[in-house]
Amino acid sequence: MHILLVSREKSVFKKFEAEFSENKITAEWTDTAEKALSRLFKEKFDLFITDEQLPDMSGRDLVEKVLFKNAMMNSVVLSALSHKDFHEAYEGLGVLMQFPLVPGKKQVQDLLDHLNRIARIASRTSKPKGEKI
Numbered sequence: 001m002h003i004l005l006v007s008r009e010k011s012v013f014k015k016f017e018a019e020f021s022e023n024k025i026t027a028e029w030t031d032t033a034e035k036a037l038s039r040l041f042k043e044k045f046d047l048f049i050t051d052e053q054l055p056d057m058s059g060r061d062l063v064e065k066v067l068f069k070n071a072m073m074n075s076v077v078l079s080a081l082s083h084k085d086f087h088e089a090y091e092g093l094g095v096l097m098q099f100p101l102v103p104g105k106k107q108v109q110d111l112l113d114h115l116n117r118i119a120r121i122a123s124r125t126s127k128p129k130g131e132k133i
Helices: 016-022 033-042 059-069 083-090 105-125
Strands: 002-006 026-030 047-051 074-078 095-099
Touching (some): 002 033, 016 026, 016 105, 026 033, 033 059, 047 059, 059 083
Parallel strands (some): 002 047
16 A cells, blocks of 8 residues: 655654554655645555645645545545534545544554455455345
């Protein structure tokens, strides 16, 4: 799995590095939404994780721009919003998860579990009609 991390501060993702390595995930970092858009549209990423407040646009705007270009791109947003407010702000944008502003090992594991569930569902639904699932 290949992930793009988007935040003004690379250190926000420090706790992720060991977890990503252990789970054979490669991650690259960029500090602005414009750089992220350029990379997401030119390179192959499975997911991007963005801070809600970027120097050049909001995380929500970034998610929206990516969604309109590639509706299959998965995203996660670091946000201090309450669960309810987050849901209202990001509803309809296909955001997989909300992470706290300083995510840790638990969030990485939750994300991996979530992606594994999606992969299992996708593999079951891709079978030809009439074949047992």
